[in-house]
Amino acid sequence: MSDTSTTPRPRPESAAARQRRFGVPLLPRRTPSARRTALAACCVLLLAWPFYLSAFWLQTGLFAMTAVIAAIGLNLLSGTAGQLSLGHAFFVAVGAYGYTWLAGDDGRSGTHELTGLGLNPMVAFLAAIVLAGAAGTVFSPLSGRLRGMYLGVATLALVFIGQHVMLNASSVTGGFNGRSVPPMEIFGMAFDDSTVWMVLGVPLGGLERLWYFGLFLVGVACLLARNLLLGRPGHALGALRDSEVAAAVMGVPATRMRAAAFTVSAMYAGTAGALLALVYQRIVPDTFGLALSIDLLAMIVIGGLGSVAGAVVGAVFVSVLPQLLTHYADQLPLVVPPGAGGDGLGAAEAARYLYGLVLVLTLLFAPGGLARLEVPAPPWWRTRRSFRNT
Amino acid sequence: MNRMHTRVAVALAASVLVAVTGCSSKSAGPKAENVDAAGFKSGPGVTDKSISLGVLTDLSGPAAALGKSAVQAQQLYLDQVNAQGGVCGRQIKLEVRDHAYDVQKAVAAYAEIQPNVAAFAQILGSAQTSALVDSIERDKVMTLIGGNPAAMLGHRHLQLINPTYDIEMINGVDFLVTKAGLKPGDKIGVVFQDGDYGSNAAEGVRFAAKKAGLEPVEQTIKATDTDMTAQVSALRAAGVKAITFSGTPAQTASLVGVAAATGLTVPVLGSSPSFVPQLMATPAKAALTKMFYLSSGVPALGGDEPAVRKLVADYQQKYPNEQLNQAVEVGAVNGAVMVETLKLACAAKDFTREGITDALRSLTKFTSGLGEVQDFSDPARVPSRKTYVLQPAEGVPGSLKTVQPATEAPGVADYLAAKH
Amino acid sequence: MTTFTQTLFNGLALGSVYALIALGFTLAYKASGAINFAHGSLLLLGGYLVAIWHEPLGFYLALAAAAAGTGAAAMLEALLLRKVRRTGSTVPTILTIGVDILLLTELARRIGGDVLTAGDPWGSRIREFAGITVAEARIYSLLVSVLLVAVFLAAFHRTRWGLAMRATAIDREAAELMGVRSDRLWMSAWALAGVLAAVAAVFLIAFPAPGLDRNTGHIALAAFPAAVLGGLGSVGGALLGSLVIGMAEAAAAGYQQQLSSFGSGIADIAPFVVMVLVLIARPQGLLGSKESNRV
Known part of the structure; x- marks a missing residue:
């Protein structure tokens, strides 16, 4: 960011102001040590997950991880830079198909001839991220010049044009019927079910190993975003969102910064896409429709705009809640299990209603996002804290 | 101080983890295939008392009307089988999940029920099936699917029933040639939806048209179009003598309605998914009964075949408020294929996943009275090549009557020979 | 030549229906600064109400009742949005997604697999x-749309209501100081958007379309680019944009043989391609005013 060198170094913020600005985790907003303990407990829990959960819950968790990565990226754009994007499903698709094409081999899928570069999966994964970033850069004539809602609707075009390309460029994408995704491979160790490790008497297959890969990616994504937000680019983007004129006077190149934010955000989406492809194991164009874009936007708003924690909370909320609701809906009164016949309320419909309702209520009562909700700490915590403070 | 706090937490959690891993249900390893005293092999989803089958369908999305009918008909068929003692003394249960035509939901639902079912009795939706193809092959779980695109052939554990969309059209064009008295050099309109369904059907029309010396005039439409005026104008300007159509039912109503209103009264032949009885409540009803024909792998519900009449009576008795459509037959046939397969697996004393697929592949002359004889021995070949021609009619179940019995056009063999 | 005339008329007819949708969309945006993702569901609601009421009430009465019902639903949505007004424009936009999910789920459940007709006189x-x-319903749709838009424009430019609308759009606070009751205005704009959606729905389900099914609301998506390429928040822009989009879509369908080198299904994305091209040349849209910044 040499171009911002004329910007005077931002005044150091107070800790409180910083918290307001960058968000904090959902639970106890107490002291660093409490936060760290909670965070550590969370990490251990997440690391232990694959030892207990079935493939269904692992998959749900991995879907949530892809959502978290994409949402963090979108939040950099929408929350921090104030730019709305409805086109992120396209960049997710570029990441997914990019990885598949780069790592895949020439072959056939049904009636289609497929091409592929057959790169090492790790290299392909990184290249797919770069590819998504490049796609974001290509869009910069618009992303740099359009603002807010305009950009939001303009990026709709990406989703639909992207669908068109995915259906027609069948040698790369496999067309309507999609294409198999080659498994991830790190240092010769493949992430599929061909080999099973036994750890502590529990078999760890492809999905379990992918879980750890996903966790690693989420960690990196969080850290990078945090550093970006706390550093100069974050301040420049925030200034741009609050007042373009003021930012320009301070030497922030508005057009270039906005385009850059869009590119970085697209790279996050591309990472999510490549991971998503690995989870799906086979990708079809229908996956990357407008609904995905809208879900991503809903995630960052529900979680709270402008903070990494908000994106994480929102992404988990939006991607896991419908799964939970569908899974347990038939235990609600008035809901009939799927296929039971009759005119009762179907489980999937009940889940949709509940999801819509929760979405509306959350925004009405916590318009600042879930991550900004003050959750009172439990009494035992408070006593211990006060004891320690004395 | 802080760091110590963290360390304590991590150490504590880690030791708890190690201690509890022993209790993990996963540590038992993947459920092995069991062999009981009588030498009976069984895999996932099979117990001494029951066999669980999975169904992934659309009960609340755009194809909900068809999905619901198919599942209910399948359940009806299995209920009847269970009432007579089931298969091998085991009751057959359906695990139904609604994916609402959403790929991610379908993939999630698959992961949820796959470990607990012996086979999938029905998966609806082309995109959803495509996304799951690799998983199905890897898990070796025998699966019957709802749609009939040729792209879904050639997978060992995946099976479609009845002719594919291209065969439907080759037979259908043959019907049109006689019906409309088409001569070499005549033009035939080909209106089809983008995607694997429409383009598969169009492939069949192109072949049949070439064979009959007809000149195809193609028009593609998108799934969301509802107004076919532009397409009809173009076909009228080209002077077509007949039209083939592969789109949604709503589009059929528009196409036929506009064609009739503008004086283009030529026969229109639709692919099997292009009609639902609900269309008879639209203004296009008169035109539909006059000009429209449907190429279908199952006979009309309004027909006289004993199996069809029994199905209609049973279904109406169990679901008196439901409108009958062709998906009822598809569901019942799926159920019958499943039961026959399980019976063969029972005879071979092998209810493992592979055993069930082997049983399906040994079904070479399957018939249920609903449609033609099916041969499932080769996954790469269509199970049957004969199609019926149906016509909308008022006052009969399903609003369709059969106007031509199951027939195989002479071109089909050449077409398949050229493909393989 | 015939293809050209036919395409021209199809484009006009399609554009005129888009205009009704895009106008409602623009009004809602002007009033609350949010993109109304529930607009398609409102449209579906209007069509559904006409379809179930035309038998007992007759077509015209049913249309009036459906327009009132859809207007009321739009006002309810506006009430919800008002609660989060202070949070900027993104939160209300997402709120409309929640409303859309609820409304669409309920309507889709009621409609099921049916194809409902409006019982229109044409x-x-x-x-x-x-x-x-040309289908007669298409001619009427063109006439009625032109009429409605003309009445709206007259009201927008000649009445006190229109003056208040324009004043509020420029500066809400100043307008309120001048005695404009912006809350009422806000509601009236949304109600009008609902009414226009109901009328558009009738023309969308009349012949040559087969009738109303659960996907009828999808058409509202094509009105998004219409509103944006004209200039978000500009009424004239929404109209011009609708015409452009209608024409582009009709041309892509009418000349698909000539356009086949771009891949099949080009009509699907024609509105969006046109929008992107326009926005590259004019980021503020065709008739949108360039934002000027005061320091």
């Missing part, structure tokens, strides 16, 4: 002129 009659064939 039936499947057609007219022929200048060598082209």
Whole structure:
């Protein structure tokens, strides 16, 4: 960011102001040590997950991880830079198909001839991220010049044009019927079910190993975003969102910064896409429709705009809640299990209603996002804290 | 101080983890295939008392009307089988999940029920099936699917029933040639939806048209179009003598309605998914009964075949408020294929996943009275090549009557020979 | 030549229906600064109400009742949005997604697999002129849209209501100081958007379309680019944009043989391609005013 060198170094913020600005985790907003303990407990829990959960819950968790990565990226754009994007499903698709094409081999899928570069999966994964970033850069004539809602609707075009390309460029994408995704491979160790490790008497297959890969990616994504937000680019983007004129006077190149934010955000989406492809194991164009874009936007708003924690909370909320609701809906009164016949309320419909309702209520009562909700700490915590403070 | 706090937490959690891993249900390893005293092999989803089958369908999305009918008909068929003692003394249960035509939901639902079912009795939706193809092959779980695109052939554990969309059209064009008295050099309109369904059907029309010396005039439409005026104008300007159509039912109503209103009264032949009885409540009803024909792998519900009449009576008795459509037959046939397969697996004393697929592949002359004889021995070949021609009619179940019995056009063999 | 005339008319007819949708969309945006993702569901609601009421009430009464019902639903949505007004424009936009999920789930459940008809008086009659064939309902849709838009423009530019609308759009606070009750205005704009959606729905489900099914609301998506390429928040822009999008879509369908090198299904994305091209040349849209910044 040499171009911002004329910007005077931002005044150091107070800790409180910083918290307001960058968000904090959902639970106890107490002291660093409490936060760290909670965070550590969370990490251990997440690391232990694959030892207990079935493939269904692992998959749900991995879907949530892809959502978290994409949402963090979108939040950099929408929350921090104030730019709305409805086109992120396209960049997710570029990441997914990019990885598949780069790592895949020439072959056939049904009636289609497929091409592929057959790169090492790790290299392909990184290249797919770069590819998504490049796609974001290509869009910069618009992303740099359009603002807010305009950009939001303009990026709709990406989703639909992207669908068109995915259906027609069948040698790369496999067309309507999609294409198999080659498994991830790190240092010769493949992430599929061909080999099973036994750890502590529990078999760890492809999905379990992918879980750890996903966790690693989420960690990196969080850290990078945090550093970006706390550093100069974050301040420049925030200034741009609050007042373009003021930012320009301070030497922030508005057009270039906005385009850059869009590119970085697209790279996050591309990472999510490549991971998503690995989870799906086979990708079809229908996956990357407008609904995905809208879900991503809903995630960052529900979680709270402008903070990494908000994106994480929102992404988990939006991607896991419908799964939970569908899974347990038939235990609600008035809901009939799927296929039971009759005119009762179907489980999937009940889940949709509940999801819509929760979405509306959350925004009405916590318009600042879930991550900004003050959750009172439990009494035992408070006593211990006060004891320690004395 | 802080760091110590963290360390304590991590150490504590880690030791708890190690201690509890022993209790993990996963540590038992993947459920092995069991062999009981009588030498009976069984895999996932099979117990001494029951066999669980999975169904992934659309009960609340755009194809909900068809999905619901198919599942209910399948359940009806299995209920009847269970009432007579089931298969091998085991009751057959359906695990139904609604994916609402959403790929991610379908993939999630698959992961949820796959470990607990012996086979999938029905998966609806082309995109959803495509996304799951690799998983199905890897898990070796025998699966019957709802749609009939040729792209879904050639997978060992995946099976479609009845002719594919291209065969439907080759037979259908043959019907049109006689019906409309088409001569070499005549033009035939080909209106089809983008995607694997429409383009598969169009492939069949192109072949049949070439064979009959007809000149195809193609028009593609998108799934969301509802107004076919532009397409009809173009076909009228080209002077077509007949039209083939592969789109949604709503589009059929528009196409036929506009064609009739503008004086283009030529026969229109639709692919099997292009009609639902609900269309008879639209203004296009008169035109539909006059000009429209449907190429279908199952006979009309309004027909006289004993199996069809029994199905209609049973279904109406169990679901008196439901409108009958062709998906009822598809569901019942799926159920019958499943039961026959399980019976063969029972005879071979092998209810493992592979055993069930082997049983399906040994079904070479399957018939249920609903449609033609099916041969499932080769996954790469269509199970049957004969199609019926149906016509909308008022006052009969399903609003369709059969106007031509199951027939195989002479071109089909050449077409398949050229493909393989 | 016939193809050209036919395409021209199809484009006009399609554009006129888009205009009704895009106008409602623009009004809602002007009033609350949010993109109304529930607009398609409002449209579906309007069509559904006409479809179930035309038998007992007759077509015109049913249309009036449906317009009132859809207007009321839009006002309810506006009430919800008002609660989060202070949070900027993104939160209300997402709120409309929640509303859309609720409304769409309920309507889809009621409609099921049915294809409902509006019972409109035009039936499947057609007219022929200048060598082209046109459904009568399409001619009426063109006439009614032009009429409604003309009435709206007159009200917007000649009445006190229109003056208040324009004043509020420029500066809400100043307008309130001048005695404009912006809350009421806000509601009236949304109600009008609902009414226009109901009228558009009738023309969308009349012949040559087969009737109303659960996907009818999807058409509202094509009105998004219409509103944006005209200039978000500009009424004239929404109209011009609708015309451009309608024409582009009709041309892509009418000349698909010539366009086949771009891959099949090009009509699907024509509105969006046109929008992107326009926005590259004019980021503020065709008639949108360039934002000026005061320091």
